[in-house]
Amino acid sequence: MHSLITSPFLGQYLVLRPGHGRGVGIPESRYEELRVAVADDRPAPSWLHEATAQAWQMPLPDGGLRETVLVRERSPYGYAKASWEINLGCDHDCGFCYLGEKRFEGLNWDDKLRLLTMLRDAGVLWLQITGGEALIDREFAAAYEYATGLGMMIQISTNGSQLHKVRMQELFARLRPYRLTVSLYGATGATYDAITRNRGAFDRFTRGLDASREAGLPVRLNVIVAEENAHEVDAMVSLAEDRWGFPYQVFTNMSPTIHGEAEPLASQAQKYVKTRRLFTGCNTGHTFFHVNPHGIASVCKIGRDPNVNLMTEGLEALPRLGGISESLQLRTGGCSGCSKVGTCRTCRPRHLVPYSGQHRRSSSSKAQ
Incomplete structure (x- = not known):
């Protein structure tokens, strides 16, 4: 390599x-x-x-x-970054997950290879592999190695449940990722296991983080604050700083699911909810895009519709995302007559818009 x-x-x-x-x-x-x-x-x-x-x-x-x-050769498409949900299945069952129902499905191996090659040809240099839980995909290791061999810098978003396994530590020792972004859901086994609805999850998580620290892997922690674990915020930060010494960010704002359901919002710890920055637009769809487990590309994880199907339309369809991005930046479907366009703190793709004959709300990105 x-x-x-x-x-x-x-x-x-x-x-x-x-x-x-x-x-x-x-x-x-x-x-x-x-x-x-x-x-x-x-x-x-x-x-x-x-x-x-x-x-x-x-x-x-x-x-x-x-x-x-x-x-890496020049690309006529000019993209630099992308995120890819290798699957939506997960071994955790957090009630506030933006995915809602987590079905384990996606492309077969040959199509995964074809998709990753298209990402390389689109110019993607930094690739985030996410899910669901990326590391439980049976073809994750092979896909990760293939993408690395194509010359992409790989960031992996994970819940950390698989990091204690020797095969994962050996993989990342041999092919070091650019970054491992790991979500932290609690500071005690009782809280962590209750949130993930997975018995023994905290023990596996901490063993994986201990092994990653010992191996010097580039871990960054996302401290996820919800109503169920808000009493452990300081303890979670202490784990990040004192036990592992990893850099971290604290996330407090929940999002609707990708299907529009609002259930995750009930998990917000109101005391910790932060005021979002003013929305001034972004370059998504022009230099960055997102791909779901079926090879369908959208401007980002938030604005999933409209989209292009890379597996049926090919790479030539990708430039359409630029126009789609511009249309999403102008969304005001949920704010008819709004006079606060210049001071709005909500990303425009989140606004209510007609979809398939119904009003649907897009989600924000996963807290990973």
């Missing part, structure tokens, strides 16, 4: 090391120099030796670069 990636990225050029946060910006001329050096299997230029030593204290081999550097 390659040790370095060089790639276009939003009009710039980068040298990256898989599994590491730092990158090196380079001019186009040096990107072209590396393309030629890799194609001809030439030794690394002196500036690359200096850059890798400074960024990662990484020596380069004296021979040719073909086995060391993977060159």
Whole structure:
């Protein structure tokens, strides 16, 4: 497997090391120099030796670069990031989950490979693999390895239930992820197991986090605050800071399900709900997109309709997301006559809009 990636990225050029946060910006001329050096299997230029030593204290081999550097070609589509729900199944059953009913279904292996190749060809350099629970998919490890081999920097969103398993630790030691984003639902077994409705979940979770800390994996914790665990907020933060030393964020705002049901909102701990920032638009659909377990691409996890089916329409359909994004940014279906457009704190794709003859509300992204 390659040790370095060089790639276009939003009009710039980068040298990256898989599994590491730092990158090196380079001019186009040096990107072209590396393309030629890799194609001809030439030794690394002196500036690359200096850059890798400074960024990662990484020596380069004296021979040719073909086995060391993977060159990502320019893409006519211009996307840089994507998220992919490998499945919607989960081994937890949290009542506030934005997925609602969690069906374990998705693409077969051949179509997973085809989809990941399309993501590479679309220009995706950073890929988030999520779910459901991504790590329980029987083809997760193979898909993760394939995506890494295509030259994507992988972030994995997980509930951490599988991290205690030796095979997962061995996989991430061999192919280090860019980031492991792990949700934390409680500071005690009683609370954690009650929220996840999974007996013994807290014990498995803490063993997995202990193993990940020992292995030096790049874990980031999402501390999920709900009515059921609000009394353990300080204890959850203490786990993140004192037991594991992982960076963390605290999430307090719940979202409707992706099917429009409002049940998760009842789990919000009102004392901790935060005022959202003003919505000023975003570049989703233009440089970023989301793909569900069936290969259907939307502008993001929130704005799932309209969409394009990559498996039936192919990569050529992807640019339609730009127009879809612009239409979603203008949504005011739930706020007819609203005079607060310039001060609204709700992402426009969340607004009520007609869908399939009914009013439906889109969800916010999963708290992972």
